[in-house]
Amino acid sequence: MSAYGRLGRTIRKTILQAVPTMLGIVVLNFFLLKLAPGDAADVMAAESGSATVETMAALRERFGLDNPILVQLANYLNNLAHFSLGFSPRYGMPVADLIGQRLPGTLMLMLAALAIAIIVGLLLGSLMATFSGRVADRLISIVSLLFYSIPGFWIGLMLILLFSVKLGWLPSGGDSTIGSRLTGLPAVLDRARYMVLPATSLALFYLAIYARLTRAAMLEVKSQDFVRTARAKGVAPFFLITRHILRNALIPITTMAGMHFGGMLGGAVVVETVYSWPGLGRLAFEAVMARDFSVLLGILLLSSFMVIVANAAVDLLQAWIDPRIGASR
Amino acid sequence: MNSHKLGTYAAETIDLAPPARAESARPATQPTAQPRWTHIHAPDVRASAVHGTAWRGLRREFKVFLSNPNALFGVAFLLVVALSALLAPLIYPGDPMEMVARPFLWPGQDVAYPLGTDSMGRDVLAGILHGARISLTVGIAATLLGLSAGILIGATAGYFGGLVDDILVKFVEIFQTIPSFVLLVVLVAIAQPTTGTVTVAIAIVSWPTVARLTRAEFRAIREKDYVLAARSLGFGHARIIFREILPNALPPLIVTSSVMVASAILMESALSFMGLGDPNRVSWGSMIGAGRDVIRTAWYLTALPGLAIVFTVLALNLIGDGLNDALNPRFSEER
Numbered sequence: 001m002s003a004y005g006r007l008g009r010t011i012r013k014t015i016l017q018a019v020p021t022m023l024g025i026v027v028l029n030f031f032l033l034k035l036a037p038g039d040a041a042d043v044m045a046a047e048s049g050s051a052t053v054e055t056m057a058a059l060r061e062r063f064g065l066d067n068p069i070l071v072q073l074a075n076y077l078n079n080l081a082h083f084s085l086g087f088s089p090r091y092g093m094p095v096a097d098l099i100g101q102r103l104p105g106t107l108m109l110m111l112a113a114l115a116i117a118i119i120v121g122l123l124l125g126s127l128m129a130t131f132s133g134r135v136a137d138r139l140i141s142i143v144s145l146l147f148y149s150i151p152g153f154w155i156g157l158m159l160i161l162l163f164s165v166k167l168g169w170l171p172s173g174g175d176s177t178i179g180s181r182l183t184g185l186p187a188v189l190d191r192a193r194y195m196v197l198p199a200t201s202l203a204l205f206y207l208a209i210y211a212r213l214t215r216a217a218m219l220e221v222k223s224q225d226f227v228r229t230a231r232a233k234g235v236a237p238f239f240l241i242t243r244h245i246l247r248n249a250l251i252p253i254t255t256m257a258g259m260h261f262g263g264m265l266g267g268a269v270v271v272e273t274v275y276s277w278p279g280l281g282r283l284a285f286e287a288v289m290a291r292d293f294s295v296l297l298g299i300l301l302l303s304s305f306m307v308i309v310a311n312a313a314v315d316l317l318q319a320w321i322d323p324r325i326g327a328s329r
Numbered sequence: 330m331n332s333h334k335l336g337t338y339a340a341e342t343i344d345l346a347p348p349a350r351a352e353s354a355r356p357a358t359q360p361t362a363q364p365r366w367t368h369i370h371a372p373d374v375r376a377s378a379v380h381g382t383a384w385r386g387l388r389r390e391f392k393v394f395l396s397n398p399n400a401l402f403g404v405a406f407l408l409v410v411a412l413s414a415l416l417a418p419l420i421y422p423g424d425p426m427e428m429v430a431r432p433f434l435w436p437g438q439d440v441a442y443p444l445g446t447d448s449m450g451r452d453v454l455a456g457i458l459h460g461a462r463i464s465l466t467v468g469i470a471a472t473l474l475g476l477s478a479g480i481l482i483g484a485t486a487g488y489f490g491g492l493v494d495d496i497l498v499k500f501v502e503i504f505q506t507i508p509s510f511v512l513l514v515v516l517v518a519i520a521q522p523t524t525g526t527v528t529v530a531i532a533i534v535s536w537p538t539v540a541r542l543t544r545a546e547f548r549a550i551r552e553k554d555y556v557l558a559a560r561s562l563g564f565g566h567a568r569i570i571f572r573e574i575l576p577n578a579l580p581p582l583i584v585t586s587s588v589m590v591a592s593a594i595l596m597e598s599a600l601s602f603m604g605l606g607d608p609n610r611v612s613w614g615s616m617i618g619a620g621r622d623v624i625r626t627a628w629y630l631t632a633l634p635g636l637a638i639v640f641t642v643l644a645l646n647l648i649g650d651g652l653n654d655a656l657n658p659r660f661s662e663e664r
Contacts, residue, residue: 024503036519142399145650149642151595151614153602154635157621161628266510270599274621284511285603288518300515304507311506 010319014312025304029297030076034069036293085298090290095298099280103302106272106279110264112199117206118257124207125214126241132219140211148208152267156201156274163197170197173276198275202267206260213256217249251318258314262307393655400651406644410637414461421455425611429455436629447616447630448623457637460613463606464641467528468594472586474532475593479539480582484570486540487547498544501537509534513596517605524607527600531593542585546578553577580656584649591645598638613638 067075079086085095124144128137164172171194221227222245230244269281276282280299287295394400423429429442432450436443444453486497504512516530550556551574559573600606601614602621613634620630 020499021502021506024499025507028503028507032515032519145646146639146643149591149646150639151598151602151635151642153599154617154631154638157617157624157631158635161624161631165625165628262506262508263510265508266513269510269514270603273603284514288514288603288605291518293519296515296518300507300511303511307506307508 006319007316010315011312014315018308018312022305022308026077026080026301027073029301029304030073032300033076033293033297034072036297037291080301085301086294088292088295090292091295095295098283098295099298099302102278102280102283105277106265106268106281109195109198109202109268109272109277109279110261112195113202113206113264113268114257114260116199116203117210118253120203121207121210122214122246122253124211126218126246128211128215129218129222129245130241132215137215141215144208144211146208147204148212150204151270152201152205153270153274155204156198156271159197159201160274170194172197174278198271198277201274202264202271205267206264209256209260210253213253214246214249217252218245221245221248254314254317258311258317261310262303265303265306390655394651397651397654399647400655403644403647403651406640407648410461410641410644411465413458414465417455417458417462421452421458423455425455425459426451435627436633444633445629447619448627453616453630453633456611456616457613457634459611460616460634460637461641463524463610463612464594464597464638467524467531467597468590471528471531471535471593471597472589474529475535475589476539476582476586478532479536480543480575482536483540483543484547484575484578487544488551488566488570488574490548490551494544497540501540501544504534504537505541510596510599513600514603514605517600522600522605522607524610527597527606531596534596535589535593539582539585539589542581543578546581547574550574550577584653584656587645587649587652591642591649594638594642594645 083096085099087093088095088098091098124140128140131137160172163170174194218241227240227244230240235244265280268279269284271277272279272281273285280303284296284299287293287299417425429446429450429452432446432448436445436453439445442452442454444457446452447456482497482501486494486501513530513534516533517527520526520530547570556569556573559569564573597606597612598614598617601612602618604615604618606612606615616634617631620627620634624631
């Protein structure tokens with residue numbers, strides 16, 4: 001089967017699976033919104049400061065809140081189909097715009113964290129597998145278990161304490177120097193300086209997982225025949241590890257990285273509140289504090305959607321990396 | 330693993346012999362020289378308990394677990410935490426949220442307050458000991474709830490298969506797709522934060538993992554011969570699920586449960602750090618949240634409760650690793 005045919009089949013299968021999941025999430029989201037104390041009319045009334053029973057009723061009628069619940073669900077779906085997630089009275093702008101503003105910050109943070117986690121995790125995992133059973137392996141495995149146990153927000157605070165308060169090397173919060181008019185490379189470097197600490201705090205947990213996973217996968221691959229053949233024909237140890245073993249151990253790691261997208265989004269919520277990083281997580285925190293449920297549930301919906309997209313992307317990536325996947329199903 | 334399974338089977342057949350002999354001996358009172366044909370009597374399965382033999386093989390696992398120094402360290406530390414949680418009301422009978430001394434006493438400055446006091450003059454050690462209560466109760470209760478829900482749903486899906494399975498798998502998938510911490514924040518924000526709602530919310534976001542695992546185990550075990558035997562003996566679904574399959578599906582679930590307690594403690598601390606914990610009870614996360622504002626001047630207020638979280642979670646993860654090595658050497662390391 002051609003590569004394109006394989007990819008096409010994978011795409012079709014993924015979409016067929018994703019649509020019912022998405023629908024389920026939307027319905028769940030709608031009922032959570034209904035469960036939340038206070039509807040849009042309450043929020044508006046609270047914002048305006050004074051409201052009579054009549055104006056409340058009028059507001060409810062205007063927003064269709066007096067309709068039967070199924071009609072409301074239909075309206076909600078209709079709005080979603082037009083990419084409308086509702087209106088946030090607190091911010092005075094549509095929820096979709098608000099989320100759109102904050103999304104790039106979170107995505108950048110997550111990508112940076114994922115890159116750190118995968119690169120360092122692969123490195124540590126390879127070291128552990130190479131020296132398996134010896135001191136280096138034990139030491140790194142204890143360190144990785146420690147990383148696995150540290151809450152992201154706490155290590156964030158400790159990093160701030162060390163690098164910002166005590167040493168003064170890195171900024172403690174925000175995403176760029178306020179009021180600076182940097183452009184080009186200096187601006188990128190400035191942003192990178194702000195990103196080091198939050199990305200590291202977010203990455204540590206996943207770094208530990210990837211290190212352990214790489215170790216296990218490499219030890220598994222190592223015992224296979226083709227590795228012995230490669231060693232017998234005289235491949236240098238370094239190339240044996242990087243080209244023959246690591247490459248084949250990558251499949252489970254890409255799978256896990258895709259699965260961790262959602263978890264990382266959740267971790268970003270906490271880390272962003274620590275570093276006051278202007279992203280979705282920080283927005284979610286502000287929405288919780290303001291009891292702004294339309295924003296909160298908009299974030300929930302959009303992040304679930306992003307998880308589905310990420311999973312689909314991983315499926316495609318794997319169908320492309322490994323011809324055995326996708327062809328058989 | 331395989332040889333071990335065979336071992337249990339052997340133990341089972343040997344174990345079944347005595348009751349069979351006792352029964353065959355009763356009607357035939359006269360001494361008979363003929364050899365006993367134990368295998369032509371179907372042993373009365375109702376009379377011989379299943380679990381009595383199933384747990385016998387665990388002695389080896391127990392030995393492996395006890396020979397693992399990391400796991401022992403984990404158990405020891407967890408015992409210390411559990412003990413301090415139990416004894417906290419005895420050692421510090423008062424409300425840990427009450428002001429007892431001058432604020433910002435550093436650790437070691439006053440012997441009466443070995444870990445110092447916070448910005449409101451509250452005893453940090455009392456807070457940490459009382460915080461252990463909430464972390465452990467929430468962690469354990471949420472895990473038990475999540476385990477029960479996950480096992481019930483996973484077992485139903487894996488055992489019955491077909492349409493039931495399809496629907497339940499879709500349901501699990503929905504919950505697995507939603508970023509769990511975001512869902513947790515939403516749930517706790519909607520239901521007002523109390524210890525109970527936080528526990529239930531953590532259980533709601535953690536059951537899907539159990540359900541998936543249970544389903545996979547049940548699907549594999551469902552096809553085994555002894556399940557077929559149980560079915561042919563006319564056992565009901567409930568008995569097959571809970572007495573035949575579940576005990577054999579337990580090892581990975583036990584490993585998962587210790588990791589689940591760890592992640593529940595992490596989630597609880599993150600929630601209360603963000604101000605979404607029970608406002609009337611002191612917790613490690615809320616102590617960190619309060620200490621955060623004064624991190625420049627009194628960093629110990631952030632560091633100490635954090636260390637309590639790190640070591641408790643580490644202990645649970647070490648136990649999980651030890652259980653993993655002991656119960657299932659081939660159980661994959663990915664989580």
